[in-house]
Amino acid sequence: PGGHTxxxxxxxxxELWLRYxxxxxxxxxxxxxxxxxxxxxxxxGATAEIxxxxxxxxxxxxxxxxxxxxxxxxxxxxxxxxxxxxxxxLGVNLPQAQRDAVGEEGxxxxxxxxGAHTWTVVTANAETAVLTGVFHFLxxxxxxxxxGDLDIAxxxxxxxxxxxxxxxxxxxxxxxxxxxxxxxxxxxxxVIDPRYHDYARACASIGLNGVxxxxxNAKAKSLTTEYLHKTAALAxxxxxxxxxxxxxxxxxxxxxxxxxxxxxxxDPAVAAWWQDKADEIYRLIPDFGGFQVKANSEGQPGPQNYxxxxxxxxxxxxxxxxxxxxxVLWRAFVYDVTVDADRAKCANKEFVPLDGKFHSNVFVQxxxxxxxxxxxxxxxxxxxxxxxxxxxxEFQVAQEYLGQSIHLVYLGGMWKEILNxxxxxxxxxxxxxxxxxxxxxxxxxxxxxxxxxxxxDRNWCGHHFxxxxxxxxxxxxxxxxxxxxxxxxxxxxxxxxNDPQVVVPLQAMMLGAWPACIDYMTPLGLHHIMQxxxxxxxxxxxxxxxxxxxxCVYYHRADAAGLGFDRSSTG
Numbered sequence: 001p002g003g004h005t006x007x008x009x010x011x012x013x014x015e016l017w018l019r020y021x022x023x024x025x026x027x028x029x030x031x032x033x034x035x036x037x038x039x040x041x042x043x044x045g046a047t048a049e050i051x052x053x054x055x056x057x058x059x060x061x062x063x064x065x066x067x068x069x070x071x072x073x074x075x076x077x078x079x080x081x082x083x084x085x086x087x088x089x090l091g092v093n094l095p096q097a098q099r100d101a102v103g104e105e106g107x108x109x110x111x112x113x114x115g116a117h118t119w120t121v122v123t124a125n126a127e128t129a130v131l132t133g134v135f136h137f138l139x140x141x142x143x144x145x146x147x148g149d150l151d152i153a154x155x156x157x158x159x160x161x162x163x164x165x166x167x168x169x170x171x172x173x174x175x176x177x178x179x180x181x182x183x184x185x186x187x188x189x190x191v192i193d194p195r196y197h198d199y200a201r202a203c204a205s206i207g208l209n210g211v212x213x214x215x216x217n218a219k220a221k222s223l224t225t226e227y228l229h230k231t232a233a234l235a236x237x238x239x240x241x242x243x244x245x246x247x248x249x250x251x252x253x254x255x256x257x258x259x260x261x262x263x264x265x266x267d268p269a270v271a272a273w274w275q276d277k278a279d280e281i282y283r284l285i286p287d288f289g290g291f292q293v294k295a296n297s298e299g300q301p302g303p304q305n306y307x308x309x310x311x312x313x314x315x316x317x318x319x320x321x322x323x324x325x326x327x328v329l330w331r332a333f334v335y336d337v338t339v340d341a342d343r344a345k346c347a348n349k350e351f352v353p354l355d356g357k358f359h360s361n362v363f364v365q366x367x368x369x370x371x372x373x374x375x376x377x378x379x380x381x382x383x384x385x386x387x388x389x390x391x392x393x394e395f396q397v398a399q400e401y402l403g404q405s406i407h408l409v410y411l412g413g414m415w416k417e418i419l420n421x422x423x424x425x426x427x428x429x430x431x432x433x434x435x436x437x438x439x440x441x442x443x444x445x446x447x448x449x450x451x452x453x454x455x456x457d458r459n460w461c462g463h464h465f466x467x468x469x470x471x472x473x474x475x476x477x478x479x480x481x482x483x484x485x486x487x488x489x490x491x492x493x494x495x496x497x498n499d500p501q502v503v504v505p506l507q508a509m510m511l512g513a514w515p516a517c518i519d520y521m522t523p524l525g526l527h528h529i530m531q532x533x534x535x536x537x538x539x540x541x542x543x544x545x546x547x548x549x550x551x552c553v554y555y556h557r558a559d560a561a562g563l564g565f566d567r568s569s570t571g
């Protein structure tokens with residue numbers, strides 16, 4: 001009765017948002033074919049070959065016409081792609097100010113007059129940035145945008161934009177809901193799964209530039225020479241896509257791997273072990289990004305085991321990485337009831353006194369909220385509280401507390417609420433986003449990181465719509481001013497269809513999903529009321545965990561007298 005039937009393709013979801021199908025808007029198709037009469041890609045390196053391969057797949061499919069890709073000066077209207085230096089050979093000279101404006105990772109897409117013809121130019125200062133620009137241009141075609149008069153200059157707002165995997169070396173994934181790990185450790189480094197290339201394409205297409213391969217609850221084995229060679233194989237594959245590899249480091253590795261009797265960061269032998277290990281890593285992976293560290297948290301060892309503190313541990317690792325340009329991502333996910341009975345206060349009590357004591361290549365990495373990736377939390381109070389310490393903002397793309405791969409919950413709005421939240425650290429406008437990008441406190445270093453929702457499932461994320469969260473994270477990491485609605489529409493058009501009868505209802509469904517999730521998972525603002533261990537489904541009365549702050553009743557404290565923590569000025 002009534003309504004209409006959506007024209008939804010019968011596909012398995014493997015192509016993600018990089019789905020190239022014939023443009024079905026006749027006016028746009030005519031424009032595209034006329035503008036892209038020929039294609040020129042300059043450059044000879046691995047990244048240039050990736051660009052050619054992507055275009056050779058995408059353009060014939062989108063335009064439903066044969067496409068010739070060359071390195072020669074075109075005769076008519078053309079798509080011309082290359083670094084700014086390379087384009088000078090064709091007489092395209094970009095002013096230095098324009099080059100400077102996009103930096104090392106940004107790109108330009110311009111409509112450029114070429115005599116009686118017009119070139120659509122995609123350029124940047126580095127080849128990997130050109131690749132990012134090419135993906136952006138293809139997105140314009142996928143979403144059927146007007147390309148008649150382009151003048152796009154885009155650069156990332158945050159320097160380090162990392163996709164982190166809670167993947168274990170045995171192939172399991174902590175909080176994974178889409179199959180096993182993508183990384184076939186038993187086969188590496190000799191066997192390279194072709195899927196690794198598609199993973200890298202997906203990350204590069206949304207502007208990510210880092211991948212942390214292993215679980216923050218790390219094993220020392222990942223730092224053995226055997227496994228570093230495996231990691232190096234992935235790093236070699238990811239490099240032409242602009243992706244640097246990071247590893248989560250197990251703090252007690254010097255004892256497990258080096259035979260030391262301690263992992264005290266103040267011990268010179270411990271520091272020397274880490275320096276030797278860093279040297280070994282960089283011999284194999286010259287552009288290694290650095291270490292992510294979960295220490296003195298949920299049973300993981302750390303400097304406090306030896307009477308030292310977070311700054312001692314982070315700085316010791318930072319000194320090992322600094323000569324090579326690596327960074328330390330030291331997680332602030334600490335909650336010890338002996339520090340404070342209110343879990344929301346614990347990280348601030350531990351880290352605020354240490355502000356200014358961390359080396360310049362250390363990030364303190366704080367989750368978006370003070371508890372643990374709940375359906376809705378206020379922003380983490382560390383944002384704005386560490387003016388002398390760069391903060392890395394940590395999101396979770398995996399829906400650990402938001403229905404996992406069963407519920408459709410689009411997280412763009414959740415992340416935008418956090419990014420736009422005002423800390424007032426230096427007056428109005430001191431948003432979490434601007435603390436993260438370093439502009440509030442004048443910091444050059446900046447980092448955002450998110451826990452991946454990917455796995456070996458054919459559709460990557462377990463739920464077709466969970467792909468949108470991977471996509472939205474990358475887009476917001478690149479430009480946090482994008483709206484969740486615009487990102488959702490972009491993803492729908494690239495992934496499903498440009499038909500308004502598909503776009504409009506799917507977008508409405510996506511934008512309404514997170515508010516609905518809040519209502520049915522955390523009613524009345526009550527959070528952390530999920531079932532133990534797997535965190536799926538409600539159990540607000542749970543009170544038998546091995547530690548008090550793993551119980552649901554710890555958080556809501558509902559009794560005859562009231563509920564919650566006293567967070568007033570006298571609480």
